[in-house]
Structures are given as C-alpha cells and as structure tokens.
Amino acid sequence: GAVVSQHPSWVICKSGTSVKIECRSLDFQATTMFWYRQFPKQSLMLMATSNEGSKATYEQGVEKDKFLINHASLTLSTLTVTSAHPEDSSFYICSAATGYEQYFGPGTRLTVT
Amino acid sequence: GESVGLHLPTLSVQEGDNSIINCAYSNSASDYFIWYKQESGKGPQFIIDIRSNMDKRQGQRVTVLLNKTVKHLSLQIAATQPGDSAVYFCAETFEGGAQKLVFGQGTRLTINP
Numbered sequence: 001g002a003v004v005s006q007h008p009s010w011v012i013c014k015s016g017t018s019v020k021i022e023c024r025s026l027d028f029q030a031t032t033m034f035w036y037r038q039f040p041k042q043s044l045m046l047m048a049t050s051n052e053g054s055k056a057t058y059e060q061g062v063e064k065d066k067f068l069i070n071h072a073s074l075t076l077s078t079l080t081v082t083s084a085h086p087e088d089s090s091f092y093i094c095s096a097a098t099g100y101e102q103y104f105g106p107g108t109r110l111t112v113t
Numbered sequence: 114g115e116s117v118g119l120h121l122p123t124l125s126v127q128e129g130d131n132s133i134i135n136c137a138y139s140n141s142a143s144d145y146f147i148w149y150k151q152e153s154g155k156g157p158q159f160i161i162d163i164r165s166n167m168d169k170r171q172g173q174r175v176t177v178l179l180n181k182t183v184k185h186l187s188l189q190i191a192a193t194q195p196g197d198s199a200v201y202f203c204a205e206t207f208e209g210g211a212q213k214l215v216f217g218q219g220t221r222l223t224i225n226p
Contacts, residue, residue: 004156006156032212034212034213034214042218043216043217043218043219044157044202044216046213046215049212091154093156093157095156097212099212100145100206100212101159102212104157104158104159105156106155106156107154107155107156
C-alpha cells in the first residue's frame with residue numbers, strides 16, 4: 001500500500017516551453033502533497049505544499065508564476081514548469097502525506113535544452 | 114537552510130560490516146525524525162522513523178538512535194549488503210510544522226565486496 005506515482009518519469013523539452021508533471025497517490029487519499037526539487041549530489045529542497053482544493057504554499061525563493069501547482073483531487077497534484085530554461089533542469093519529486101507519514105514518488109527527470 | 118554542498122559525505126564499508134551514518138538536525142522543536150534511502154534516479158524510500166519521546170528504535174537490520182541534547186541522529190545498518198549502497202538522508206519535522214520535512218544533506222554509502 002501507500003504507492004505514489006509520477007508521470008512522466010523523464011522528459012526533455014526545449015527552452016521556453018512548458019512541462020506538466022503529474023503526481024498520483026494510487027491507493028490512498030492525500031489531503032496534502034509536496035513538491036521537491038533535487039539537483040545532482042544535493043539534498044531534496046521543498047518547493048511547495050499543495051492542499052486539495054486550495055492554493056499551493058510556496059517556499060521562499062520559489063516563483064509561483066513559474067511553477068504552477070494544481071491539486072484538483074485527493075489523489076492528484078500537478079506541477080507545471082512554465083517557460084522552462086536550462087537552469088530548471090533537475091529531478092522533481094512529489095510526496096503525498098497522511099498524517100506525519102509521507103510517501104514519495106519515483107521522481108521525474110526534467111532536462112531543458 | 115539552503116544546501117550548497119557539491120560533494121556528498123561518503124562512507125565506504127566492507128560487505129558484512131556494520132555501518133553508522135550520522136546526521137545533525139537543526140530544529141530543537143522537531144519531534145519526528147525519519148531516515149530515507151535513495152538509490153540513483155529514484156525517489157526516497159522510507160527506512161525507519163523515531164519520535165522525540167524515544168532515544169532508540171530498531172527495525173530489521175537497522176537501528177536509529179536519537180540524542181536530543183546534541184540534536185544528533187544516527188542510523189546503524191547491520192551486516193551491510195551490496196543492496197544497501199545508496200544515499201541516505203535524515204529528515205525532521207514537528208507538530209504544527211504543516212507536515213513539512215527538512216532534509217539533511219545526505220551521506221553516500223558504498224559497500225565494497
């Protein structure tokens with residue numbers, strides 16, 4: 001149980017285009033989902049907290065107009081990287097929370113050329 | 114704080130030996146701690162957790178020790194196996210912290226045959 005999926009697992013896009021990443025909790029409902037970004041050889045950095053039916057809460061330094069988050073249901077949150085640039089290339093990981101416990105997705109590798 | 118490390122701390126051990134991975138956490142108000150294992154290109158995988166009212170917790174081949182006085186957490190892995198090779202992260206959170214996890218910088222564990 002407690003499986004979280006992400007789609008796509010990897011994506012390559014051209015600079016200036018937008019990319020949408022989906023995060024789904026497959027066998028449980030999550031009122032809260034989180035989005036993290038991880039650069040090579042670094043730790044996970046929280047980008048935003050996504051609550052079902054409300055606006056996401058972004059961490060300091062994360063541009064909300066660039067990283068659009070939608071949490072339309074208790075099992076789905078999406079992250080859209082708008083007008084992507086090479087510096088947005090990273091590993092994006094979501095998690096879904098039930099109480100204290102967080103279950104992580106497998107991550108999405110984004111490469112912007 | 115923001116992670117600026119370019120090189121993960123590393124630990125190399127012989128297969129079959131015991132490993133100890135250390136973590137210093139930052140918030141004295143943190144009351145829940147988790148160790149995650151992350152293999153290359155994958156999301157974090159839950160290993161073991163501990164609440165602040167405990168100082169030790171054991172799982173299968175793993176033990177977590179918590180020293181609140183010096184804000185230190187350790188993960189002990191017994192009889193390491195090749196499959197234990199990964200990056201290990203500690204994470205902390207606290208009640209009232211909106212379920213946010215703060216990750217440590219991580220340690221790369223390499224098992225030598």
